[in-house]
Amino acid sequence: MSLEFWIVQTFNGLSYGALLFLLASGLSLIFGVMRVVNLAHGSYFLLGGYVALSVIWKTKSFPLALLCGSLAIALVGVGMERLFLRRLAGQTLGQVLMTVGFALIFQDLALLIWGGDPYSLPLPSWLQGVVTAGALRFPKYRIFIMVLATVIGATLWLALDRTRVGAMIRAAVDDAEMAQGVGIRVPTVSLGVFALGALLAALGGGIGGGFLGVYPGLDFEILPYAFVVVIVGGLGSLPGAMVGSLLVGLLDNFGKALFPELAYFTLFAPMALILALRPTGLFGRT
Amino acid sequence: MAEPHALRLEGVSKWFGGLRAVDSVELAVRPGERRALIGPNGAGKTTLFNLIAGVLPVSAGRITLFGDDVTRLAQHRRAALGLTRTFQITNLFPSLTVLDNVRLAAQALTPAKFSMLRPLGRFTELEAGARRALAAVGLEDRAATTVRHLSHGEQRQLEIALALAGKPRVLLLDEPAAGLSHAEARLMTALLQRLDPAITLLIIEHDMDIALEVAQHVTVLHYGKVIADGTREAVKADPMVREIYLGA
Amino acid sequence: MRERRGIVIGLVAVVVAAGVAPLLSAYPLTLLTQAAIVAVLAMSLDVLLGYTGLPSLGHAAYFGVAAYAVGILTTDHQRGFLVCLLVGLGLATLTAAVFGLLAIRATGTYFLMITLALGMVVWGLAFRWVSMTKGDNGIAGVPRPDLGGPWNLTAPLPFFYFVLAGALLAWALLGLLVRSSFGLTLMGIRESESRMRALGYNVWLHKYLAFILSGFFAGFAGVFWAYYNGFVSPVDVQLVTSVETLLMVALGGPGTLAGPALGAALIVFLKNFVSVYTKRWLLILGAVYIGVILFAPRGVLGAFRRER
Numbered sequence: 001m002s003l004e005f006w007i008v009q010t011f012n013g014l015s016y017g018a019l020l021f022l023l024a025s026g027l028s029l030i031f032g033v034m035r036v037v038n039l040a041h042g043s044y045f046l047l048g049g050y051v052a053l054s055v056i057w058k059t060k061s062f063p064l065a066l067l068c069g070s071l072a073i074a075l076v077g078v079g080m081e082r083l084f085l086r087r088l089a090g091q092t093l094g095q096v097l098m099t100v101g102f103a104l105i106f107q108d109l110a111l112l113i114w115g116g117d118p119y120s121l122p123l124p125s126w127l128q129g130v131v132t133a134g135a136l137r138f139p140k141y142r143i144f145i146m147v148l149a150t151v152i153g154a155t156l157w158l159a160l161d162r163t164r165v166g167a168m169i170r171a172a173v174d175d176a177e178m179a180q181g182v183g184i185r186v187p188t189v190s191l192g193v194f195a196l197g198a199l200l201a202a203l204g205g206g207i208g209g210g211f212l213g214v215y216p217g218l219d220f221e222i223l224p225y226a227f228v229v230v231i232v233g234g235l236g237s238l239p240g241a242m243v244g245s246l247l248v249g250l251l252d253n254f255g256k257a258l259f260p261e262l263a264y265f266t267l268f269a270p271m272a273l274i275l276a277l278r279p280t281g282l283f284g285r286t
Numbered sequence: 287m288a289e290p291h292a293l294r295l296e297g298v299s300k301w302f303g304g305l306r307a308v309d310s311v312e313l314a315v316r317p318g319e320r321r322a323l324i325g326p327n328g329a330g331k332t333t334l335f336n337l338i339a340g341v342l343p344v345s346a347g348r349i350t351l352f353g354d355d356v357t358r359l360a361q362h363r364r365a366a367l368g369l370t371r372t373f374q375i376t377n378l379f380p381s382l383t384v385l386d387n388v389r390l391a392a393q394a395l396t397p398a399k400f401s402m403l404r405p406l407g408r409f410t411e412l413e414a415g416a417r418r419a420l421a422a423v424g425l426e427d428r429a430a431t432t433v434r435h436l437s438h439g440e441q442r443q444l445e446i447a448l449a450l451a452g453k454p455r456v457l458l459l460d461e462p463a464a465g466l467s468h469a470e471a472r473l474m475t476a477l478l479q480r481l482d483p484a485i486t487l488l489i490i491e492h493d494m495d496i497a498l499e500v501a502q503h504v505t506v507l508h509y510g511k512v513i514a515d516g517t518r519e520a521v522k523a524d525p526m527v528r529e530i531y532l533g534a
Numbered sequence: 535m536r537e538r539r540g541i542v543i544g545l546v547a548v549v550v551a552a553g554v555a556p557l558l559s560a561y562p563l564t565l566l567t568q569a570a571i572v573a574v575l576a577m578s579l580d581v582l583l584g585y586t587g588l589p590s591l592g593h594a595a596y597f598g599v600a601a602y603a604v605g606i607l608t609t610d611h612q613r614g615f616l617v618c619l620l621v622g623l624g625l626a627t628l629t630a631a632v633f634g635l636l637a638i639r640a641t642g643t644y645f646l647m648i649t650l651a652l653g654m655v656v657w658g659l660a661f662r663w664v665s666m667t668k669g670d671n672g673i674a675g676v677p678r679p680d681l682g683g684p685w686n687l688t689a690p691l692p693f694f695y696f697v698l699a700g701a702l703l704a705w706a707l708l709g710l711l712v713r714s715s716f717g718l719t720l721m722g723i724r725e726s727e728s729r730m731r732a733l734g735y736n737v738w739l740h741k742y743l744a745f746i747l748s749g750f751f752a753g754f755a756g757v758f759w760a761y762y763n764g765f766v767s768p769v770d771v772q773l774v775t776s777v778e779t780l781l782m783v784a785l786g787g788p789g790t791l792a793g794p795a796l797g798a799a800l801i802v803f804l805k806n807f808v809s810v811y812t813k814r815w816l817l818i819l820g821a822v823y824i825g826v827i828l829f830a831p832r833g834v835l836g837a838f839r840r841e842r
Contacts, residue, residue, distance in 0.1 A: 031643070035643065037647055039591075084828075088827070092643060093642065094827050096646060097823065098828075100591075101819075101823030104820030104823065105817050105821060108816035108820070223650075223654075223773075224651045224654040227647045230647075231648065262658075264651075264654055264655045264657075264658035267651075267655075271651065272636050279640060279644075341732075362737070365733060377728060377732075378729065379722055379726055380725060382718075382722070382725060386718060390733065393719075394734040394735055395734045400715075400743075402714050404714055406714065409715060452733060
């Protein structure tokens with residue numbers, strides 16, 4: 001294995017990890033505030049991709065496509081939480097199972113609306129092509145993904161750390177009952193975080209559409225990745241989601257490159273290790 | 287050789303971050319003794335119970351049960367050695383019947399719990415033992431009732447029955463009279479006084495009257511430390527204790 | 535007694551099915567056969583979910599591992615029924631034993647996520663390990679078992695009775711299991727783990743055993759499934775299959791055995807009925823899911839239960 005191989009695979013792994021961060025951070029935050037694992041999260045990713053696709057077909061505008069995709073799915077998330085999940089407040093298992101039902105519905109609706117063919121999001125010219133460094137070529141799009149994810153990650157971190165809203169979210173994650181007692185409107189915070197999570201996932205799906213593509217089954221295929229990220233990083237932790245997604249991205253890439261027949265198996269090992277040593281994840285809380 | 291203490295705590299401490307919930311507690315309970323553990327709210331009584339029962343690991347110190355060091359043992363292993371506890375907030379099996387609840391307690395330390403093919407009804411001895419425990423607390427008529435349909439008082443009685451069914455050597459009772467009406471509390475006191483004298487009892491009780499009626503020996507905790515330890519008369523007369531309960 | 539009610543309903547259903555079978559044409563008969571096999575899968579999950587309180591979303595893994603074992607052994611190695619049964623059961627149980635080590639330390643939502651991820655690992659293997667599983671194409675041409683003697687299992691009716699016998703055996707064993715003291719222990723764990731620990735139970739160990747047993751019976755169903763379907767593919771281990779199984783338990787009433795079996799039959803018939811008119815099975819399944827969770831959380835059997 002040449003040095004080139006390692007550099008390229010590391011680069012690919014990091015870019016994939018960046019994408020996973022968008023997906024997993026939302027999942028982690030939603031759990032942090034609501035203690036619910038949203039099994040429709042993969043569906044948000046998928047639908048975000050599909051909506052972005054439709055918008056770009058109509059308008060040819062990449063930024064608009066991403067924007068519309070994220071906002072549309074954020075609205076879907078709001079609807080899901082407000083109209084359905086809230087009815088089962090406190091029954092976390094029931095809520096989780098409900099998200100499963102939605103995942104199935106979304107999958108079928110997507111099939112109905114966009115059909116069974118796989119698509120790829122057409123990239124704007126300024127994101128096409130590669131950046132060369134010596135003999136190595138790095139696709140501009142992947143660089144873009146990493147930059148965007150870093151910016152979003154940093155913004156999220158600062159927002160959580162420095163703003164009032166962020167403080168409210170952190171309080172709700174820490175102790176929802178207490179937060180409610182101090183006057184923080186926890187149901188509103190939950191709704192906001194849910195919408196944010198959906199938005200991030202959908203944004204991830206839109207962006208992912210440019211290099212993973214958008215196709216039926218992607219929702220359930222990508223969901224375990226999000227799970228492994230939060231299992232490894234710890235539910236409810238943003239730094240955990242960051243570290244976890246980079247780790248998973250790298251492991252998956254190297255795994256696929258070195259052992260193509262083993263698929264998810266290469267994620268299995270680190271997940272198993274973490275579960276054995278720290279059941280709540282690297283940065284997790286019980 | 288002197289008979290070992292039923293329960294012995296040496297220098298037991300527990301801290302959470304900077305907070306010392308339990309501070310260098312020394313406790314020596316003789317077999318068959320009835321000991322009350324009292325103290326104001328937040329004194330560390332429940333934490334101490336959780337340390338003895340094995341729910342929480344100690345930060346320092348040693349716990350021995352009839353001479354055996356149990357400091358590092360998991361909860362279920364301590365139960366196997368004869369240490370049983372009840373819960374302050376009722377912790378039963380709500381959708382099962384009263385009889386099944388006690389059956390679970392009775393079979394806990396027997397190989398029956400791994401039996402996969404024999405129907406429950408075949409274990410006649412276990413069932414008899416379970417019914418005896420129910421009779422000891424006065425619930426034999428309610429055996430077929432589902433637990434969530436029991437009154438609070440009956441549930442507190444069942445808590446005790448669960449503890450008795452396992453034939454404990456040392457019994458930790460965490461506020462057995464919690465939430466009981468005055469009349470029910472009288473019944474509970476009578477029940478506790480009727481318990482097999484061979485069992486060593488350690489009772490946390492908020493209601494001082496009940497505590498002092500059931501126990502001859504009292505340990506007083508305050509901010510995690512033992513501040514008084516002696517017969518109930520001595521403790522009642524202790525000026526520091528009086529100040530804490532009457533003065534503060 | 536509610537247990538008796540479950541047994542009576544189940545027995546009646548079995549007798550009716552056995553009696554009516556010779557009168558049915560091929561298609562309804564195959565549906566009935568399918569229902570019997572899937573009922574065993576649902577009951578196996580009930581042991582874990584309904585009795586022990588562990589919500590698994592990866593149960594199709596053990597079902598599928600056994601089915602693939604049969605698929606590979608019959609088509610590539612021409613092995614007979616007994617070998618396939620033993621290997622299928624063995625692999626399913628081994629998979630459960632390994633996965634259980636990882637999953638059992640977790641509870642509730644964590645457990646759900648981990649079992650889902652583990653189920654996807656098996657799916658991923660089925661999909662990508664093409665040299666072994668033929669990937670997306672699946673393994674076709676699984677022959678019916680040749681038991682010798684007068685039985686020709688290629689015909690639907692004898693095969694149905696064969697499956698029914700297997701399902702009855704599984705039901706009987708599971709029934710004994712949940713009515714035993716071990717079964718009571720599992721229910722105790724479901725109701726209050728902390729109490730069980732305080733009473734002296736090694737809760738981890740019992741949960742682990744339940745997990746393995748559950749995987750064993752799921753594998754049992756998987757073996758029959760491979761023979762029934764004649765074809766094994768990643769669809770058998772996909773997430774949707776685990777989700778459908780969970781719904782069968784939720785719909786029928788967790789913790790009753792007969793309920794999930796009934797739920798299985800309901801879902802099988804619903805799925806096949808719906809597929810005649812529309813391709814939108816997943817949409818309907820999802821809607822049914824949400825409906826059940828919202829309006830009938832104790833399931834169909836639970837709606838008829840009256841508590842004392």
